Amino acid sequence: MFSLLLGVVALIINCYPIPFFANVQFILGNTLTVISSILFGPWYALLTSILASTGLVIVWDSFHVYIIFGLEALFLGFCRRRDIYALYGSVIFWLVFGMPAFYLLGNLFFDLPNNHLPFVTLKQAINSMIYTSIASLLVLSIPKLWRFKGRIKDKQRRSLSKQVTYFITLMITLSLLLSALLFNFYFLERQQQLVKVNQNETVRHIAYAGETYLENHIKVIENAAYLFTITNDSPTSSQAFLSNLHRNYPSFISMLMTNEKGNFIALSPLSKFQNPDEFKLNNNVKDRDYFIESFYNLRVYVSSVFVGRGFGNDAIVAMSAPYFDKTDHTKALGIIEGSLDLNYFDKIDYDFEGMRNQSIVLTDEKNNIIYASNQLNLKVMTPFHYALYKGRYQTTLDLININNTDSSTPEYIYAKSELSNGWKLYIVEPFTPLLKIAENQMLNSFAMLLVALLLTFYISNKISQLLSIPLEMIANQFSQLAQSSTKHQLLDDNAPREVYSLYETLLASKQQLIDHQLELENIVAIRTEELETANTKLKELVDRDPLTALYNRRYAEHKFIETREFCLRSEQAITVAVVDLDFFKAINDTYGHLAGDECLRQVASVLKQHFKRDIDIISRYGGEEFMLILPMSNALNIEHHLNEFRLKLNQILISIPNGSQQLTLTCSIGAIIANANYHHDLDRWIKIADDNLYQAKAQGRNRTILTIISPETES
Numbered sequence: 001m002f003s004l005l006l007g008v009v010a011l012i013i014n015c016y017p018i019p020f021f022a023n024v025q026f027i028l029g030n031t032l033t034v035i036s037s038i039l040f041g042p043w044y045a046l047l048t049s050i051l052a053s054t055g056l057v058i059v060w061d062s063f064h065v066y067i068i069f070g071l072e073a074l075f076l077g078f079c080r081r082r083d084i085y086a087l088y089g090s091v092i093f094w095l096v097f098g099m100p101a102f103y104l105l106g107n108l109f110f111d112l113p114n115n116h117l118p119f120v121t122l123k124q125a126i127n128s129m130i131y132t133s134i135a136s137l138l139v140l141s142i143p144k145l146w147r148f149k150g151r152i153k154d155k156q157r158r159s160l161s162k163q164v165t166y167f168i169t170l171m172i173t174l175s176l177l178l179s180a181l182l183f184n185f186y187f188l189e190r191q192q193q194l195v196k197v198n199q200n201e202t203v204r205h206i207a208y209a210g211e212t213y214l215e216n217h218i219k220v221i222e223n224a225a226y227l228f229t230i231t232n233d234s235p236t237s238s239q240a241f242l243s244n245l246h247r248n249y250p251s252f253i254s255m256l257m258t259n260e261k262g263n264f265i266a267l268s269p270l271s272k273f274q275n276p277d278e279f280k281l282n283n284n285v286k287d288r289d290y291f292i293e294s295f296y297n298l299r300v301y302v303s304s305v306f307v308g309r310g311f312g313n314d315a316i317v318a319m320s321a322p323y324f325d326k327t328d329h330t331k332a333l334g335i336i337e338g339s340l341d342l343n344y345f346d347k348i349d350y351d352f353e354g355m356r357n358q359s360i361v362l363t364d365e366k367n368n369i370i371y372a373s374n375q376l377n378l379k380v381m382t383p384f385h386y387a388l389y390k391g392r393y394q395t396t397l398d399l400i401n402i403n404n405t406d407s408s409t410p411e412y413i414y415a416k417s418e419l420s421n422g423w424k425l426y427i428v429e430p431f432t433p434l435l436k437i438a439e440n441q442m443l444n445s446f447a448m449l450l451v452a453l454l455l456t457f458y459i460s461n462k463i464s465q466l467l468s469i470p471l472e473m474i475a476n477q478f479s480q481l482a483q484s485s486t487k488h489q490l491l492d493d494n495a496p497r498e499v500y501s502l503y504e505t506l507l508a509s510k511q512q513l514i515d516h517q518l519e520l521e522n523i524v525a526i527r528t529e530e531l532e533t534a535n536t537k538l539k540e541l542v543d544r545d546p547l548t549a550l551y552n553r554r555y556a557e558h559k560f561i562e563t564r565e566f567c568l569r570s571e572q573a574i575t576v577a578v579v580d581l582d583f584f585k586a587i588n589d590t591y592g593h594l595a596g597d598e599c600l601r602q603v604a605s606v607l608k609q610h611f612k613r614d615i616d617i618i619s620r621y622g623g624e625e626f627m628l629i630l631p632m633s634n635a636l637n638i639e640h641h642l643n644e645f646r647l648k649l650n651q652i653l654i655s656i657p658n659g660s661q662q663l664t665l666t667c668s669i670g671a672i673i674a675n676a677n678y679h680h681d682l683d684r685w686i687k688i689a690d691d692n693l694y695q696a697k698a699q700g701r702n703r704t705i706l707t708i709i710s711p712e713t714e715s
């Protein structure tokens with residue numbers, strides 16, 4: 001939808017191309033086609049381009065624009081999809097496809113001189129650079145455009161270096177192109193002004209020279225008639241007078257004098273006549289305009305231009321004046337006539353023709369050509385046909401076509417002046433050389449521009465690297481959090497101050513970060529250690545009985561599995577014994593619970609002293625009951641060992657807390673010794689030990705009853 005809108009605006013803009021010089025125009029509507037290709041890719045760009053080209057078709061009336069600009073839009077759109085910047089895409093397009101295609105189409109369809117076509121083609125490429133640069137700059141500088149919904153996203157994030165290079169290249173391209181165009185425009189304006197001034201001066205000078213030439217010669221005839229009037233002695237002196245006069249004024253092709261009847265009395269040059277006397281007798285001019293006008297109307301007469309008879313095919317004018325009786329200046333006696341050679345203009349023409357490439361056309365009051373420079377190939381005394389040029393070429397000069405009045409290409413620049421006698425003088429010079437100057441001028445400046453652009457690209461790339469390389473190095477270095485090596489090796493002196501200060505700041509932050517990290521690691525290590533200690537303590541607390549600090553029943557049961565596994569491997573025997581204090585209730589009742597507790601602690605202490613192997617598991621089984629798990633026991637002496645404990649306990653005197661009495665304790669022990677493979681379930685072992693304990697109690701207490709389970713018994 002947006003590309004459609006862009007297309008409509010482009011159509012309107014393209015209806016008004018910017019005139020530059022001659023048939024060179026610049027179009028800006030295609031800027032929107034490029035924007036469409038950058039934002040939405042090839043197909044939308046094609047849509048915009050079709051609309052934009054329609055604007056051009058309206059103005060230029062040539063349908064080829066659909067092909068050229070359509071292809072351009074597609075190409076730029078596909079470049080966009082491959083992350084190629086529009087300006088680079090445009091340069092590639094015009095070099096590879098655009099210019100050859102434009103030239104080909106131009107050759108086939110354009111109404112242009114062939115030698116002008118390369119220039120128009122190049123102009124089109126330059127035009128494209130301009131609108132592509134404008135479009136790219138617009139997209140870059142109007143955030144609303146590059147945030148446009150649905151626009152094509154870059155496939156890869158572009159590097160800073162590429163972005164900066166492109167931005168600078170764009171700006172320089174645009175400013176160079178515009179300044180080159182402006183420079184050329186003003187240069188051409190000046191050039192046209194010079195041509196105009198020069199032509200106007202020339203036409204004025206030649207018109208003045210022509211008028212003077214005519215007036216001088218009229219004066220010559222007038223003066224000669226007067227002189228002859230006052231000096232006329234005899235009819236025979238007239239020939240000498242005329243020959244003398246003609247010698248002094250050779251611009252007259254021929255001169256003659258007549259009497260009152262129109263008969264010749266003198267002729268010049270006599271060399272032209274084989275028999276002058278006979279000619280004089282046989283010829284008469286009384287019917288000629290110049291005789292009638294001068295003799296009868298008594299005035300100086302200048303004829304229209306005509307081609308002289310008998311004196312070649314040159315255009316001439318006849319100038320005549322009457323001469324009078326010496327004593328009566330109202331009585332005409334005859335006329336003096338001179339036929340003025342108009343080839344005089346040829347001499348003037350010759351003087352400046354080589355220098356200025358200018359030609360002259362002189363017409364009489366009836367628009368017949370009196371004189372035309374040779375290179376124009378125009379016939380003297382034929383009507384001067386020409387058409388004022390009203391075609392499309394943009395120029396401040398006045399243009400005419402002489403050879404092909406219907407051509408859309410102008411032929412000549414001209415200036416015109418009218419002489420006082422109604423003659424018209426035209427100065428014409430071909431238009432093509434001026435066009436050539438314009439072309440050369442533009443070609444030269446664009447060649448320079450191309451060099452400047454390449455340099456710009458190179459320099460902007462270097463400039464952007466000045467920023468991007470150190471930044472990239474910094475990024476690389478800081479990507480690893482390890483302690484940095486030496487900062488001075490990383491950035492050289494060319495790195496910009498801002499980047500260097502950023503680097504130093506980052507370096508300081510990184511150091512702080514590392515210090516902080518070390519500090520944290522230390523704290524964590526300490527905390528972990530404390531936690532581990534606390535954990536161990538907690539575990540101890542969980543596994544132990546708080547009163548006696550012996551293992552508790554849960555721990556003993558759990559440890560039994562592990563112990564049994566171990567003994568299984570070496571086929572060792574395990575003793576499980578339950579130790580129960582005798583008449584403990586009575587102690588509690590008699591001496592109090594604190595005394596009972598003290599007794600329990602003392603029992604635990606004796607147990608630990610007596611069963612002192614690391615592998616022995618001594619636990620408080622409940623109340624005043626203790627359970628012993630004694631791995632790797634020997635069936636031969638375990639009963640003795642248990643009894644030893646029983647006797648040792650009995651020998652201990654336990655002091656009552658806060659009391660002066662001391663008491664002794666006895667205990668009963670029920671036990672079982674069996675090979676580890678006897679049973680995996682501890683309860684089975686305890687059951688037998690408990691049964692034995694029960695019997696020991698029943699048999700009077702303070703004794704040990706042991707069951708030895710041998711492999712035979714088991715089976």
Ligand SMILES: Nc1nc2c(ncn2[C@@H]2O[C@H](COP(=O)(O)OP(=O)(O)OP(=O)(O)O)[C@@H](O)[C@H]2O)c(=O)[nH]1
Binds near residue numbers: 581584697701
């Ligand atoms: N002070 C103290 N007494 C306890 C503790 N645990 C259990 N007892 C007491 O131990 C006594 C055990 O009594 P009985 O089971 O009757 O056994 P006995 O009095 O020792 O008699 P026999 O075992 O038959 O010799 C009970 O009165 C319990 O209250 C303890 O942690 N501290």
